[in-house]
Amino acid sequence: xxxLRLVQGSLLKKVLESIKDLVNDxxxxxxxxxxxxxxxxxxxxxxxxxxxxxxxxxxxxxxxNISMGMNLNNMSKMLKCAGNDDIITIKADDGSDTVTFMFExxxxxxxxxxxxKLMDIDSEHLGIPDAEYHAIVRMPSVEFARICKDLSxxxxxxxxSVTKEGVKFSTRGDIGSANIVCRQNTTVDKPEEATxxxxxxxxxxxxxxxxxxxxxxxxxxxxxxxxSLSSDLPVVVEYKIAEMGYVRxxxxxxxxxxxxxxxxxx
Amino acid sequence: xxxLRLVQGSLLKKVLESIKDLVNDxxxxxxxxxxxxxxxxxxxxxxxxxxxxxxxxxxxxxxxNISMGMNLNNMSKMLKCAGNDDIITIKADDGSDTVTFMFExxxxxxxxxxxxKLMDIDSEHLGIPDAEYHAIVRMPSVEFARICKDLSxxxxxxxxSVTKEGVKFSTRGDIGSANIVCRQNTTVDKPEEATxxxxxxxxxxxxxxxxxxxxxxxxxxxxxxxxSLSSDLPVVVEYKIAEMGYVRxxxxxxxxxxxxxxxxxx
DNA sequence: CTCAGATTTC
DNA sequence: GAAATCTGAG
Numbered sequence: 001x002x003x004l005r006l007v008q009g010s011l012l013k014k015v016l017e018s019i020k021d022l023v024n025d026x027x028x029x030x031x032x033x034x035x036x037x038x039x040x041x042x043x044x045x046x047x048x049x050x051x052x053x054x055x056x057x058x059x060x061x062x063x064x065n066i067s068m069g070m071n072l073n074n075m076s077k078m079l080k081c082a083g084n085d086d087i088i089t090i091k092a093d094d095g096s097d098t099v100t101f102m103f104e105x106x107x108x109x110x111x112x113x114x115x116x117k118l119m120d121i122d123s124e125h126l127g128i129p130d131a132e133y134h135a136i137v138r139m140p141s142v143e144f145a146r147i148c149k150d151l152s153x154x155x156x157x158x159x160x161s162v163t164k165e166g167v168k169f170s171t172r173g174d175i176g177s178a179n180i181v182c183r184q185n186t187t188v189d190k191p192e193e194a195t196x197x198x199x200x201x202x203x204x205x206x207x208x209x210x211x212x213x214x215x216x217x218x219x220x221x222x223x224x225x226x227x228s229l230s231s232d233l234p235v236v237v238e239y240k241i242a243e244m245g246y247v248r249x250x251x252x253x254x255x256x257x258x259x260x261x262x263x264x265x266x
Numbered sequence: 267x268x269x270l271r272l273v274q275g276s277l278l279k280k281v282l283e284s285i286k287d288l289v290n291d292x293x294x295x296x297x298x299x300x301x302x303x304x305x306x307x308x309x310x311x312x313x314x315x316x317x318x319x320x321x322x323x324x325x326x327x328x329x330x331n332i333s334m335g336m337n338l339n340n341m342s343k344m345l346k347c348a349g350n351d352d353i354i355t356i357k358a359d360d361g362s363d364t365v366t367f368m369f370e371x372x373x374x375x376x377x378x379x380x381x382x383k384l385m386d387i388d389s390e391h392l393g394i395p396d397a398e399y400h401a402i403v404r405m406p407s408v409e410f411a412r413i414c415k416d417l418s419x420x421x422x423x424x425x426x427s428v429t430k431e432g433v434k435f436s437t438r439g440d441i442g443s444a445n446i447v448c449r450q451n452t453t454v455d456k457p458e459e460a461t462x463x464x465x466x467x468x469x470x471x472x473x474x475x476x477x478x479x480x481x482x483x484x485x486x487x488x489x490x491x492x493x494s495l496s497s498d499l500p501v502v503v504e505y506k507i508a509e510m511g512y513v514r515x516x517x518x519x520x521x522x523x524x525x526x527x528x529x530x531x532x
Numbered sequence: 533c534t535c536a537g538a539t540t541t542c
Numbered sequence: 543g544a545a546a547t548c549t550g551a552g
Contacts, residue, residue: 150346154343175343176382177381180347183375
């Protein structure tokens with residue numbers, strides 16, 4: 001028996017909006033500690049990891065560990081039927097091949113329940129080791145989203161370079177090239193507007209903007225985003241979910257020639 | 267060496283939005299007095315003239331006259347990457363085949379530079395003589411835009427007729443006909459809401475609405491628009507740019523039978 | 533000016 | 543279905 005009651009239902013709606021374009025089907029893993037998901041994107045390039053801790057739910061009952069395979073598109077369709085201030089409850093009976101989403105309007109005047117078929121999905125659950133990163137950048141999530149969107153109108157890849165002074169996002173395409181430098185800045189009025197750089201070692205890595213732009217769909221989940229970089233490790237783009245957990249996106253860097261190298265424009 | 271620093275960068279963004287649909291490629295001419303452009307639209311029917319005077323820039327350095335050929339679509343893509351309250355600096359080295367747009371956020375925490383390839387464009391620079399116009403109408407730019415949009419849902423051309431009392435915009439199409447009369451009105455609270463008519467001689471001219479609707483893309487540049495009309499001269503639709511100059515659109519009238527003539531809908 | 537909602541187009 | 547554009551609200 002599974003029953004998870006989430007007062008701020010809009011959180012779950014936003015989580016699904018942020019990952020459904022990247023992942024078609026995935027197993028939601030439910031244990032006593034929380035509700036989580038880990039899945040590769042459909043082209044097996046990026047990885048999504050979601051955690052919603054049990055403490056973040058108003059009521060959390062999970063009698064035994066269970067893995068529920070869902071089509072994220074269908075799940076998203078159902079969640080779209082919940083109001084933004086509805087309370088959402090996820091329910092599943094032991095051994096059942098369906099899951100039920102219940103939506104309660106704030107006034108309790110409207111109660112909906114949507115039942116969805118589960119599916120069998122084989123997933124390799126990768127252990128993601130905690131790594132030491134060369135550099136961790138925290139910045140306003142809207143600013144990161146804007147930068148990724150802007151650069152993708154010029155080129156296909158972004159080079160992210162971190163020094164103590166700031167983080168530089170660069171791209172190059174047919175019509176020209178672009179560099180955007182964000183200085184470290186901790187002296188703003190609100191902490192969520194700060195750009196903070198923790199750096200052990202300078203680092204410069206190249207990524208496909210297409211995936212970065214997918215990741216920024218999670219912007220509504222958090223005011224800030226954390227970008228963790230190490231040479232030859234996948235970058236981690238993390239959106240914290242207040243009081244509950246996170247959505248993290250992992251993407252391997254492109255192995256490329258030195259960006260300063262002069263090469264013919266093939 | 268060229269370096270033009272424009273504090274109100276949104277002006278340049280709006281200028282490009284207003285002309286990029288009309289003109290694909292154009293030479294920006296830079297001299298000690300200002301930054302200007304003159305170009306025919308791609309179908310060689312309308313003409314655009316832009317002037318941004320040197321005095322409107324916070325810093326203006328132009329060592330020698332230079333003509334820079336740009337693809338306006340690509341330039342617009344880059345300017346879209348500037349924030350609306352960014353400071354924009356246009357830079358070019360002597361003899362360089364690129365131009366650089368630098369964007370500084372108001373807090374100086376984000377500095378972007380975009381480099382764009384220049385192109386060779388042969389342009390006939392037409393001398394546009396200052397003419398005496400039979401009638402000059404000044405009216406709120408949003409009102410003019412609304413009229414052109416509304417009329418284009420009925421017909422393809424607009425007849426603009428000016429008398430002392432007011433200006434009449436008429437069209438006719440398959441589904442019917444329409445006349446919109448704006449009376450002279452100088453007694454409004456704000457001068458930019460006035461409709462003012464200076465008339466030496468009544469005039470009535472026909473224009474393609476398709477172009478008029480293109481011109482009204484410049485509406486965000488100014489609260490008012492000036493429409494200058496003479497028989498057998500191109501109409502001038504002018505949007506003043508505060509403290510700096512203007513964007514002017516020229517369009518030849520259609521030579522047509524009397525508008526009241528009943529003719530088969532070919 | 534930014535955010536969100538709505539609309540339109542690909 | 544998604545992206546871009548436009549509009550109204552805060």
